[in-house]
Amino acid sequence: MLAFSAIPPQQPEPSDPALSIRPAAPTLSTGPARPAWLSGRALATLGLLAALAAAALLAALAAGSVALAPDELWRGLTRPDAGLASTLVRELRLPRALSAFAIGGLLALAGALMQILLRNPLADPYVLGVSGGAATFALLTLAAGLGGLWVHGGAFAGALTATLLVFALAHGTGAWTPLRLLLTGVVVAAGFGAAVSLILALGPDSSLRGMLFWLMGDLSFAREPAPLLVLLALATVAGVLTGRHLNVLARGEARAETLGVAVRPLRVGIYVAGSLLTAVAVATAGSIGFVGLVVPHLVRRIVGPDHRLLVPAAALGGGTLLVLADTAARTIAAPRMLPVGALTAAIGVPLFLVLMRRQRSVS
DSSP: OOBOOOOOTTSOOOOOTTTOOOOOOOOOOOSOOOOTTSOHHHHHHHHHHHHHHHHHHHHHHHOSSSOOOHHHHHHHHHOTTOTHHHIIIIIIIHHHHHHHHHHHHHHHHHHHHHHHHHTOTTOOTTTTSHHHHHHHHHHHHHHTTOOTHHHHHHHHHHHHHHHHHHHHHHHTTSOOOHHHHHHHHHHHHHHHHHHHHHHHHHSOHHHHHHHHHHHTOOOTTOOOHHHHHHHHHHHHHHHHHTHHHHHHHHTOHHHHHHTTOOHHHHHHHHHHHHHHHHHHHHHHHOOOOSHHHHHHHHHHHHHOSOHHHHHHHHHHHHHHHHHHHHHHHHHTTTTSOOOHHHHHHHHHHHHHHHHHHHHHHHO
């Protein structure tokens, strides 16, 4: 998995067939040397994922209750005065598609970080109760008749409350272990789940549909993609730069400490980063499942366990998956809108089962 490396330059990286990359044959190139882990195959894979992401975004711009031909799509993108095409592309579909890409990438990165932190391949961004806290506070604002920024702010406050609560309870007076953190998160998530059930049962009927839609994921109000894209870019760069440390930590805390990695600050940083990415995604679009669970598994099979490659691949893969799911949610029953979380589950469940079956057959 991802690895930060506090290993001195003169000390070789730990040998691991899964992380090893054959050195390239010596050449007479006069340009700057390419890092050993960034091989031609890795660049080709990342380029292919970027091309798939671009294709998914174009499909999202063209599809909808009113389909756009290629020439209409081009005019809508390049000419502000193109009438209906310009309105559909620039004001409605493009902000939503970019927001979906950013949120999917954030969830995939958070899932990869949680799987490192808990050393559990089944960990996802919601396993520590972040989604439950966000849902509880968001539903309270909806039940009070508030909307818009109040819902987003309440969801973000609830996610941060759950993060601090799990961190405080898991740390306690003893050692903070991945197992203790996981069990605490499961218990806190169950408590928030009970609170959500009570709010749905006691809430006003007029707000019930909005509550259920938010719980299943809703990108209708995701209209400001710029901050999300900036956060995704920063998180991706940070993950690549700290990839060697994450790789070592993924192989065990004892090994990481032996190799000189500051394990405790790194664990806290991973927990805070993963929770923050999840909080932003949930506060913007509600609870969207399976992206943070399936995408890290999928890209790990494609690019391997080196997180210097896995992090950007997960960002591209998660964004592409959510853009495709949101496009399907807008078009399958158009003009009615389906909850995007239901579509990600419909895609993620069979995909995850296929991945598990292949992994079992290989092992």
